[in-house]
Amino acid sequence: MTKEELKIKLTELIPAATFDESGEWLNMILTPADLLIATEILRNKPELNFDYLFCQTCVDWKTHLTIVYHLDSTRYRHQVVVKVQLDRNKPEIETVSHIWRTAEFHEREVYEMFGVNFLNHPDLRLLILPDGWEGKNPLRKDFEDPVNMIKL
Amino acid sequence: MTDKFQSESSLAFPGEVHQTPSGGVLVSKLDDVINWARSNSLWPLVFGTSCCAIEMMSAASAKYDWSRFGFEVARATPRQADVIIIAGTIVNKMAPVLKRLYDQMGDPKYVIAMGACATSGGPFFYNTYSVVKGADHVIPVDVYVAGCPPRPEALINALMLLQQKIKKGLTREQIREESKIEYQKAV
Numbered sequence: 001m002t003k004e005e006l007k008i009k010l011t012e013l014i015p016a017a018t019f020d021e022s023g024e025w026l027n028m029i030l031t032p033a034d035l036l037i038a039t040e041i042l043r044n045k046p047e048l049n050f051d052y053l054f055c056q057t058c059v060d061w062k063t064h065l066t067i068v069y070h071l072d073s074t075r076y077r078h079q080v081v082v083k084v085q086l087d088r089n090k091p092e093i094e095t096v097s098h099i100w101r102t103a104e105f106h107e108r109e110v111y112e113m114f115g116v117n118f119l120n121h122p123d124l125r126l127l128i129l130p131d132g133w134e135g136k137n138p139l140r141k142d143f144e145d146p147v148n149m150i151k152l
Numbered sequence: 153m154t155d156k157f158q159s160e161s162s163l164a165f166p167g168e169v170h171q172t173p174s175g176g177v178l179v180s181k182l183d184d185v186i187n188w189a190r191s192n193s194l195w196p197l198v199f200g201t202s203c204c205a206i207e208m209m210s211a212a213s214a215k216y217d218w219s220r221f222g223f224e225v226a227r228a229t230p231r232q233a234d235v236i237i238i239a240g241t242i243v244n245k246m247a248p249v250l251k252r253l254y255d256q257m258g259d260p261k262y263v264i265a266m267g268a269c270a271t272s273g274g275p276f277f278y279n280t281y282s283v284v285k286g287a288d289h290v291i292p293v294d295v296y297v298a299g300c301p302p303r304p305e306a307l308i309n310a311l312m313l314l315q316q317k318i319k320k321g322l323t324r325e326q327i328r329e330e331s332k333i334e335y336q337k338a339v
Contacts, residue, residue, distance in 0.1 A: 130245060138281035147285065150278045 001047075001078045010080070013045060014038045025070075025081040032084055032093050042071060042080070043099050049073045050080065053100035056107065058114045060141045065091050065114060086116065095121040113139040166319075183321060190234070190260065191318035192222040194311065197233035199253065201240030204267040204301040208239045211304035218308055221315070230256040235314065237307070238293075241269035241276060242284040254291040262318070264310050265293045268300040275300065 001009065003026045007019055016034045020027040030038055042050040055070035069082040086093060095118040097104040107118045108127040115137040118124055126133055137143060166188050167180025200208055211218050212226065227233040230253045242250055254261070265287050268274025273285035287293060294317065297310045322330065 128245075136281075143281065145279045145281060148278045148280075 001076060003078075006078055006080065009047065013041050013048070020083075025079060027081045027083055029083050029085075032086065035082075035084055035096070036094050038082070039069075039096050039099050042082075049075050051075070053096070053102050053106070056096075056103055056110070058110045058116060058139075060088075060114060060139065062088075062141050064088050065116065067093060067110070067116065069096070091116040092119060093117075094119050097121060113137060115140070184319075187319050187321045191315040193225075194223050194235045194262070194314070194318075195225045195227050195233050196223055197230055197236045197253065197257070198226050198228045199236055199239065199250075201238075201242060201246060202269065204239035204270070207301045207304055208237055208266065208307060211307045216304040216308060218311065221308065221312060223311055230254070231258060233257055234260070235262040235264060235311075236291075237264045237266050238270040238287045239266045239301075241274075242287050242290065243282045244284060245282070247284050247290045250287065251290050260318075262295075262314055263287075263291055263293045264295045264297065264307075264314060266297045266307060266310070267302055268298070271296050271298070 003021070007021070007026055010017060010028060011019075014028070014030075014034070014037075016030065017038065018029045020029060028038075042048055050071040050073050052072040052074050053069060054072050055068070057068050059066045059068060065086040065088050067084045067086060069084075070079065071082065072079045084093060091114070093116060095103065095107055097107060097118075098120075104122065105127060107116075107121055108124065110116050111118060111121075111124055112126045112129045112133060115135065129138075165178075165180075166184035167178045169176040169178050200206075210216060212224070218224065223235075230236075234257070236254060236257065238250070254263070265271050269276065269283070270287045270293075273280075273283050276283035277285055284290060295310045295314050297306050299306055302310075
């Protein structure tokens with residue numbers, strides 16, 4: 001499906017979604033409450049068949065956090081980007097690791113780097129950072145390097 | 153550099169030849185011969201942690217070919233290596249590994265810090281949570297190479313500096329002291 005066709009199809013199936021086409025990708029913006037229903041549709045509808053989560057990450061916008069899911073269909077070769085905005089002070093979102101198994105690692109990385117709490121994740125603990133880093137979240141914009149810090 | 157330093161650092165075999173009617177006799181010091189042998193057969197450890205390793209590979213391959221100077225036998229085990237070229241960023245999690253590799257190398261062993269990251273942390277000196285600000289916080293370094301990353305010529309130059317250092321057979325402090333005396337004599 002082309003970007004336009006995909007957008008029409010997605011609007012039909014997921015009415016709660018809004019779209020942003022300013023960039024290279026088709027961006028679908030969701031609220032945390034709609035995420036589970038929407039991802040279920042994306043993965044399991046035969047005409048969509050998004051069977052590959054090739055990137056999951058997080059962005060700190062200082063006012064809020066955004067979780068970004070890059071999805072691909074290995075059968076149809078179409079892609080979509082799903083974005084979900086979170087509260088920066090209490091970031092919580094449902095896990096998608098039961099839909100795409102690879103999310104288990106990605107979510108652990110987002111957890112250690114940004115402190116996002118993934119609900120119902122099977123094994124939410126630090127991925128790469130050594131023990132004792134819980135709660136420090138080095139990729140948050142307000143993280144301060146304890147050794148050499150320069151503020152602009 | 154003085155002429156004396158240059159002649160000492162040349163690739164010539166150490167010693168003097170005394171002519172006799174039946175041929176030449178070479179007189180040399182065993183220490184010098186050992187240092188000459190050591191410096192011309194430096195086996196580097198296969199150790200690259202980021203983009204400097206690409207330049208190191210280039211220095212090893214056909215175009216720059218560091219085997220011309222005796223570095224070709226890159227070893228994948230520290231027990232057979234003489235020199236470790238720290239080619240890349242050392243992060244806090246890598247530091248104990250680097251220390252362990254260094255400890256496992258047999259004496260005499262040498263260290264080259266290649267590029268900005270290994271020298272000082274380089275581009276990661278400020279506002280980072282993970283990078284060691286210079287590999288010399290972990291192990292002693294013999295030669296530092298500037299650059300980000302340094303060109304293969306710079307690495308080969310550093311290796312040849314290391315050879316000169318080994319041939320002199322002196323410690324860093326002794327070399328510094330000697331060059332001071334030479335400078336005063338020249339003035």
